[in-house]
Amino acid sequence: MRQLQFTFVILVALLAGCAAHQQAANAPATLKSAFANDFLVGTAVNESEYCGTDPRAAGIVKEQFNSITPENCLKWESVHPHPDSFDFTNADRFVAFGEQNHMFIVGHNLIWHSQTPDWVFRDDQGNPISRAALVERMRKHIFTVVGRYRGVIGGWDVVNEALNEDGTLRDSPWRRIIGDDYLVLAFQFAHEADPGARLYYNDYSLENKPKRDGAVALIKNLQSAGIPIYAVGLQGHYKMDWPTNNQLDETIKTFADLGIKVSVTELDIDVLPKATASQGADVSMNFALQSGLNPYTNGLPDSVQQALAQRYQDLFKIFVANRQSMERVTIWGVTDAHSWLNDWPIRGRTSYPLLFGRDYLPKPAFQAVLQTAN
């Protein structure tokens, strides 16, 4: 009898164990759990997510992602709108959201030519500012913003988009007024303001050889100046046919060979017809809406949906294969409804670049991405 009881207890325990195992296996996989051993999976968030006015989108962020980047609230024009005043209202909310949800928080960005007020480059009389005054202005901005979140924001896009398509340095006001060493200075200030923060150089189209070569030179220059640059950010504003898988793989390996990590910082895939032959992501481009350029106003045809899923899967296969070199893959937005690609480079289109649809549901691309996890 005792023997029988013992066998029964063991059987029940085994069955309970199996049920628990089955439950775990059935638990919906999330992006952050699927790639937990490979790289961080992040998303860009806007006010409606970190302030909770769009609870469904906020819910997706909490469930799926372990890193966040602010779409706008840390850009110069938002956080430092006037010479003597900083506005951290939204930045503080963004950071609190990341802390509450135990996420790796990315600061985006410190030095850029866009979304930077014109006063930054002018003196009190409206004349072009001197090199010394602009260096001081840059130092104050970086020390104030990075210093406020020291030890909390894990990494900073220190300089955004400093390169032209041919790999030369962009003729931005930063470079015109300070000189080429504005890059080294910006990184130095960021490092002094928070020695523990990861520092990134972030740009688009680095998959193209001439621009990539320019980035390699830029990074080597930072390294020889003693800057501990942590990773290069490939923005990842991709098309269905660009970059090719080989281009992307080669790009990741080229930067990894410099001894730094690679982060995909703003991933989205544009399925809409091209308005221009240009592949870049220059935010200043804007074209008129013509018929034929906005073909999917009533939903994405199944064939395009499947092609997008395949494209996402191919990209993630490359990220997983290079996981030793990858710090993070951040998607530029939560649902298709909020993507900047509804308004760029043509205003008012219906775009489908992300992993969640306008109905907040995961798209086939989401499942396709999950399938690439080890």
Ligand code: GLA
């Ligand atoms: C660039 C910037 C981002 C964002 C996108 C467009 O890639 O780095 O902050 O402005 O353009 O949304």
